[in-house]
Amino acid sequence: MMKSIKNQQLNSMPKAVRLFAASALSFSLSASLIFYPNASQAGKNDAGVPTELQGEWRYGRISSIQYQDSYTGQPAAPNGSSDQFQLAANGNYQRRRLIQITTYNCASNLFIEETGKVKVEAGLLTFQPNDSTSKGQICNSGRTYSSRNTAKPEAYQWSIETNEYGQQVLLLETTDGQGKAHYGRPQ
Template identity: 80%
Template sequence: MYSITKPKAAQLLTTSAFSLGLIASLVFYPSASQAGKNDAGVPAELQGEWRYGRISSIQYQDSYTGRPAAPNGSSDQFQLASNGNYQRNRLLQITTYNCESNLFIQEKGKVKIEGQRLTFQPSDSTSKGQICNSGRTYSSRNSAKAETYEWSIETNESGQQVLLLATPDGKGLAHYGRPQ
């Protein structure tokens, strides 16, 4: 049986450990050039690497063993080159009591920019996942579909650029930052 706990020190440690694990699990590519001819219509301010990540503040712990379960979280990292090529890595991990599921998607392709609308058009993708610790795994090739977002860039209170990607229906919004 698992119980829900939220000790501050454990949250910080778990959040830091998950962040490091997440970063280590993603495949990173050399930075996309922000110089050169922009023949694909990719604005200079969009070129380069962007990252998004979120981890749940709730930590599950086995009440018998005291061992913590992996936290819930998601991450999206992509790079846009001036020629319109992109590479993208996404991870979703969901943990509820003794059920841990995850999905990792790696893709590359072309990005299409029309005004404030950005569309990822994958040409090659790999998806892998696990369902509820059961040993049931999922793997597929080239199953990623085109995704369209409304984009804008803002400057946060720390003076850093933030890329906002909103779903066309207005129900989803993610804030991406530059790697530090």
């Protein structure tokens, strides 16, 4: 029954909103604002999580285009997305993601919160959720939805690179090579 509710909700969203949400959930966005990380440390712990991956990482993107209601003069909410997660030494993780899409007078958002274990091997970082909550709103209408435990495992190729400021960032790339995102440490 939950699946038919989701399909009805998705079908009621404008096509552009559905396409954006689907692409944003299936792979990380390639453009980002970087919160520059602290210097990392090399090494692994007993759980196999490299020391340089442990701690909090953030990614965020907000649209540079702002819409304004021509009748009321009020600005519309911006489009954007964020992803932040914390990796513990024992492999546990907490992750929170937000996607907000505004098309004309229609603002929709999706918030996903999950916990689980990460697996790190051979340059691959896999989030394996064991508890998740998804909440959202469609087009300012008060139509809200919520679901539990719908998050699926996600795998990314990972590397730590040095940016133009000499600071290290975490690069996550989808296994199909179609999406990349740069994550930084909170300041």
